[in-house]
């Protein structure tokens with residue numbers, strides 16, 4: 001790899017020192033502050049750090065942290081990989097990730113959906129992986145359409161190889177200006193944001209995974225990779241049973257995307273798949289915390305589509321604790337709770353906690369789902385019989401549980 005210019009070397013080194021200091025003083029993992037310091041000293045640092053590497057950018061509303069982790073695990077089969085493992089998914093986080101692994105020939109970067117055009121322009125990444133687009137806590141349908149439009153502009157005229165989920169009409173539209181696209185049929189659980197054609201606004205006709213606009217020619221492209229229940233079918237028609245350790249259909253979809261990305265890097269399925277199976281939890285998700293014989297498995301759900309995915313993973317035979325906050329990162333407005341269909345929880349013991357438990361309680365009441373309220377997560381957990389319980393929490397509620405219960409077991 002060619003040497004960085006002196007100024008970039010210094011900026012990168014000072015950024016790393018700031019990150020170390022931040023970690024030592026207990027202010028988080030330091031990846032954002034370190035990157036910020038580096039960018040302040042050398043605004044062109046991200047471009048310089050990205051040069052001469054093979055990079056994949058991973059973006060979506062849901063699953064980008066997990067998919068980034070799966071792809072990283074796969075590419076480690078070929079060599080050192082720089083990655084933003086802590087979900088710091090804006091340019092400062094990318095600078096930090098790349099400067100911590102200066103000599104890594106590969107980089108796998110999770111990118112916030114809104115930052116994708118900027119990061120693609122700056123890094124010139126060779127591979128971009130796009131999985132799903134749906135409303136987040138604060139967004140509405142028009143905003144995600146604008147986002148997809150920005151993706152189209154950013155990808156147009158670039159040599160980037162895009163790996164995209166063709167079951168999501170908006171992702172398909174966002175990806176289809178790229179010069180080279182590999183389509184993956186990864187499924188789409190949440191359809192509420194894609195009943196209209198993104199091209200013309202006409203109605204989309206859907207049948208199973210297929211979709212087509214009734215009024216223009218926009219339709220689902222033929223996939224090269226297909227997620228088929230617990231297996232993935234590769235472009236040669238060979239079927240591979242996934243049997244990964246991460247639970248649920250959403251993670252099988254993430255794994256299918258990861259295999260397609262790995263192949264774009266020249267790594268065949270038979271070498272990538274065993275690496276995906278090594279991933280057991282991602283940033284605390286799916287881990288279990290324990291207190292007094294109660295084993296609580298933590299599921300993170302940040303938006304309506306994420307709640308559907310979490311319901312898919314939760315065991316219907318177990319009690320479930322739901323915890324909702326409305327701090328900055330969660331979105332202060334909890335009206336999105338009304339977008340989620342909670343009726344699937346009927347028949348299992350449901351406990352509701354978190355700062356906005358009353359908002360959720362009202363929603364469950366309207367959906368005819370019986371529940372019990374708890375002041376705190378500890379109280380909700382203590383109310384369970386010894387054994388296993390599932391927990392679904394949104395962002396800050398999830399982080400509170402993780403920090404209060406310390407080390408996951």
Ligand SMILES: [Zn+2]
Nearest residue numbers: 197200213216
């Ligand atoms: Zn149309």
